[in-house]
Amino acid sequence: MKAAALIETRTTCPYCGVGCGVIAQHDGVQITGVRGDPDHPANFGRLCSKGANLHLTTLPEVAQTSRLLAPAMRVERTAPIQTVAWDDALNHVAERIAHTVAEHGPDSVGIYVSGQLLTEDYYAFNKLTKALIGTQNIDTNSRLCMSSAVAGYKATLGTDSVPCSYEDIDHARVLFISGSNTAFAHPVLYRRIEAARAANPDLKVIVVDPRRTDTAAEADLHLPILPGTDVMLYHGMLHIMLWEGWIDRAFIDAQTEGFDQLKAQVRNATPAEVARICGIDQAALLEATRLFATHGPTLSLYCQGLNQSADGTHKNAALINLHLATGQIGKPGAGPFSLTGQPNAMGGREVGGLANLLPAHRDLSNPEHRAEVAAFWGIDEVPTTRGKTAVEMFEAARSGEIKLLWIVCTNPAHSLPNQAAVHTALSAVPCVIVQDAFASPATLKYADIVLPATPWAEKDGTVTNSERRISRQRAVLPPMGEARHDWLIAAQVAQRLAARWGRLRNGFDWADSEAVWKEWREITRGTDCDITGMSYAMLEAGPQQWPLREGETVGAQRLFTDGRFNTPSGRARFVAQAYKPVADRVDAHFPLALTTGRHRDQWHGLSRTGLVPKLFAHAPEPRIEMNGADMGRRGLREGDLVRVESRRGRQVLPVAASDAVRSGQAFVAMHWGEEYSGGAGTHGVNSVTSDAIDPVSRQPELKHAAVRVSTLDLPWRLVAHVSCSLTDVQPRLAELRLLLQDAEFWTLVPTTFGESSGITLRMANTVRPAQSVLDALAAVLDLAPNARLLRYSDAQRGVERRLRVVAQATAATDAGGSGARSISALWLSGPQDALDAEDWLRSLIDTRQDVSRLGAALLAGGSQAPMPVQARGAAVCSCLGVSEPAIRACLAEVTGTAQERLSALQTRHRCGTQCGSCLPELKRLVAQVQPATAMSLATGVAPEPVAAAPVK
Numbered sequence: 001m002k003a004a005a006l007i008e009t010r011t012t013c014p015y016c017g018v019g020c021g022v023i024a025q026h027d028g029v030q031i032t033g034v035r036g037d038p039d040h041p042a043n044f045g046r047l048c049s050k051g052a053n054l055h056l057t058t059l060p061e062v063a064q065t066s067r068l069l070a071p072a073m074r075v076e077r078t079a080p081i082q083t084v085a086w087d088d089a090l091n092h093v094a095e096r097i098a099h100t101v102a103e104h105g106p107d108s109v110g111i112y113v114s115g116q117l118l119t120e121d122y123y124a125f126n127k128l129t130k131a132l133i134g135t136q137n138i139d140t141n142s143r144l145c146m147s148s149a150v151a152g153y154k155a156t157l158g159t160d161s162v163p164c165s166y167e168d169i170d171h172a173r174v175l176f177i178s179g180s181n182t183a184f185a186h187p188v189l190y191r192r193i194e195a196a197r198a199a200n201p202d203l204k205v206i207v208v209d210p211r212r213t214d215t216a217a218e219a220d221l222h223l224p225i226l227p228g229t230d231v232m233l234y235h236g237m238l239h240i241m242l243w244e245g246w247i248d249r250a251f252i253d254a255q256t257e258g259f260d261q262l263k264a265q266v267r268n269a270t271p272a273e274v275a276r277i278c279g280i281d282q283a284a285l286l287e288a289t290r291l292f293a294t295h296g297p298t299l300s301l302y303c304q305g306l307n308q309s310a311d312g313t314h315k316n317a318a319l320i321n322l323h324l325a326t327g328q329i330g331k332p333g334a335g336p337f338s339l340t341g342q343p344n345a346m347g348g349r350e351v352g353g354l355a356n357l358l359p360a361h362r363d364l365s366n367p368e369h370r371a372e373v374a375a376f377w378g379i380d381e382v383p384t385t386r387g388k389t390a391v392e393m394f395e396a397a398r399s400g401e402i403k404l405l406w407i408v409c410t411n412p413a414h415s416l417p418n419q420a421a422v423h424t425a426l427s428a429v430p431c432v433i434v435q436d437a438f439a440s441p442a443t444l445k446y447a448d449i450v451l452p453a454t455p456w457a458e459k460d461g462t463v464t465n466s467e468r469r470i471s472r473q474r475a476v477l478p479p480m481g482e483a484r485h486d487w488l489i490a491a492q493v494a495q496r497l498a499a500r501w502g503r504l505r506n507g508f509d510w511a512d513s514e515a516v517w518k519e520w521r522e523i524t525r526g527t528d529c530d531i532t533g534m535s536y537a538m539l540e541a542g543p544q545q546w547p548l549r550e551g552e553t554v555g556a557q558r559l560f561t562d563g564r565f566n567t568p569s570g571r572a573r574f575v576a577q578a579y580k581p582v583a584d585r586v587d588a589h590f591p592l593a594l595t596t597g598r599h600r601d602q603w604h605g606l607s608r609t610g611l612v613p614k615l616f617a618h619a620p621e622p623r624i625e626m627n628g629a630d631m632g633r634r635g636l637r638e639g640d641l642v643r644v645e646s647r648r649g650r651q652v653l654p655v656a657a658s659d660a661v662r663s664g665q666a667f668v669a670m671h672w673g674e675e676y677s678g679g680a681g682t683h684g685v686n687s688v689t690s691d692a693i694d695p696v697s698r699q700p701e702l703k704h705a706a707v708r709v710s711t712l713d714l715p716w717r718l719v720a721h722v723s724c725s726l727t728d729v730q731p732r733l734a735e736l737r738l739l740l741q742d743a744e745f746w747t748l749v750p751t752t753f754g755e756s757s758g759i760t761l762r763m764a765n766t767v768r769p770a771q772s773v774l775d776a777l778a779a780v781l782d783l784a785p786n787a788r789l790l791r792y793s794d795a796q797r798g799v800e801r802r803l804r805v806v807a808q809a810t811a812a813t814d815a816g817g818s819g820a821r822s823i824s825a826l827w828l829s830g831p832q833d834a835l836d837a838e839d840w841l842r843s844l845i846d847t848r849q850d851v852s853r854l855g856a857a858l859l860a861g862g863s864q865a866p867m868p869v870q871a872r873g874a875a876v877c878s879c880l881g882v883s884e885p886a887i888r889a890c891l892a893e894v895t896g897t898a899q900e901r902l903s904a905l906q907t908r909h910r911c912g913t914q915c916g917s918c919l920p921e922l923k924r925l926v927a928q929v930q931p932a933t934a935m936s937l938a939t940g941v942a943p944e945p946v947a948a949a950p951v952k
């Protein structure tokens, strides 16, 4: 049969705020591949490891087992959930909302949405909440990442207006990267930084980050400030600028106000005091200030390190102060450029889909703005009081103030801080509606009503990236099962409520996403984010930046070029605020400062990247990273299990030594929720994070928690590595999670073995679990004792080793049998030394080496393999599956300059030649691994290590 011709559809990546253009190749039924859109100005054809694997999240065998495909309801929380017809589900949602409003008033309803939604979805939910239900209680998970940036821009520039474009990277002479591991969080933008450095050797990169991230390690200057001391740093820089006469007095006089108060504020921020409080070198502080003020144009790139803080608004404002004081704004290569975390965090901000905003940057506290919006929507008035923001909304659910929560496209049972409180809230609230595309989120178990939504490949609409650029996201495939678009579900509930309440009857009868967008477009007229000159047809030709007013043909690349700002006086405002330390202070009881961040190949709570086993290869399991000296003081060794406790909760994790973490600090990645790791009622990494919020932006301090780390003795251990088909991975994970409820520690992750997929399970307990539990786990893993398994059992020591050995499917076996056999699964359990053979046995699964001659030797245990085994190790290049041992082995053989050795490595293994996300790590390995030819021929001993020149 002739294969269907492949179609190419232009769309946008749904992960980070870079907003890369994607070309999806498909046959109308399945997406077979993706590539970067060479014509999209955000990425010019590049994709990172996440974007390049997008198609793997949509494979039919994955989608069938991971998607919500039909609406469902339960009569009470403890009853099983049952599939229902859409009409029944929508009627029930409308009925529950109407009943709640009638009994308790509109503010008893809370709607919690997501920066993953398209602008059209956001607009529909915002209108439903504010115009029809009559409450401001709509907030978004963007509150967790962007609201301090919004508040910082408004405080200084007058509106939430990002002044810069990606192109400014090419014009800058200084990049001041603050609180952003750009190499991991915005990889394609980082590729652009690498290209700018290659094109302009005079470009200086300064990174401010408590950790020595890949971004920091490659910088010309790294300021490893102590967590939360950013405002002090910026005040100190301004102090030095004033002292040295490095400010732009003419700009300050003509275009700003409030400088004298700020001058007074920074008077005591002397270099010595700032160096002491920030924990940095005074000379580095002076050099960073000199570069910022005199080597420019200077472009600041910043992200969650500033925003996720109980003082995030002032951190943003204090950095913007530096740009205003030096006149570095509104010019090519200069400006304060906040990078957005999610693909459409900006769209949500524009639409005003947050508890304190109105559409198109209108202010809730401004009566004229409220009147404009009310008139546009055809209602008497919009609610006047600010609604509940993310953390507050769940507090209100816990206290009984909120009676109904509608959670859309987000997983608060993972992503909000202080998870114990969030789970209490979800248990307490009488009605939880979960609208999502995926069946995995931890929040789902609290749902009374489940509404299946369309994900990335099926959605149609628009998103706005970090540089105000609006792109089309296009449906590549038809909705799977009964899934519906988010805007449509909101509209269909709204139509039912409108009919019941007799108002806004025609307010939600949009025919398609374009109709929603056109209504949204009209409400922007006359505002700073006016897009009345834009249309879907125009966006067909390419994305556009806002504002783009009626009659204009191209959007604004840069804002404030005329020196006029969006304040009543037209002048930008300096913000003078004192430095405040972190909310959750370290002390003798909680002596470590825990920071959070990202893995290179994962996205948020893993509901999508978690479907792609190979994306786990770079960081296969959760862990807490600590400085080696701190581990030594606690008697901890690599891989030991530790109890991590804060004032709110605890989590159990393996510990790993890291040079990137300073003494007194620790780090965990944000991705690991209770779907992947847990034990004894904990709820993932956010069990310990802080829900202290910024008083202005209401953003919680997810970036810092005071913790203590202590040894945990869980002597009984189990590890299982099981190769299985991709179709089996998600269902088996779901079954296994249920069986692990009583374990004191467990991790459960998808994995890869060479080319095939599989599962890794780890478990630890004080005592051996009940045999029935072990039998059930083994049954799901297909490792229950049977004649096909190699098995060793020592009942006295409680040691159990099982190996599944299979005939290798080769041409020889097909023709009569070569007899070659390889291991496809292993189970090791008992005291810790029962797991000593894990590494080499696991490597045998990866390499599918023939083990037919080894027999019982495979079960002997011990860390020494009975045969030569190729070492595995974490994959550095996930695109091509190149592991760290392979890279080290190659680098030991090649000589030359750093650049020549990198080229030789890439010629041999091609690592880093596809998406490029691993390039910073490759360069680090080039610097670390000395060529073996440098060994002394006389002694056979390697000479003292020398610092290799880094590759830029």
Ligand code: SF4
Pocket (backbone or CB within 6 Å): 013, 014, 015, 016, 017, 018, 019, 020, 043, 046, 047, 048, 049, 050, 051, 052, 186, 187, 188, 189
């Ligand atoms: Fe997607 Fe990566 Fe581009 Fe971000 S940088 S939009 S995750 S491809």
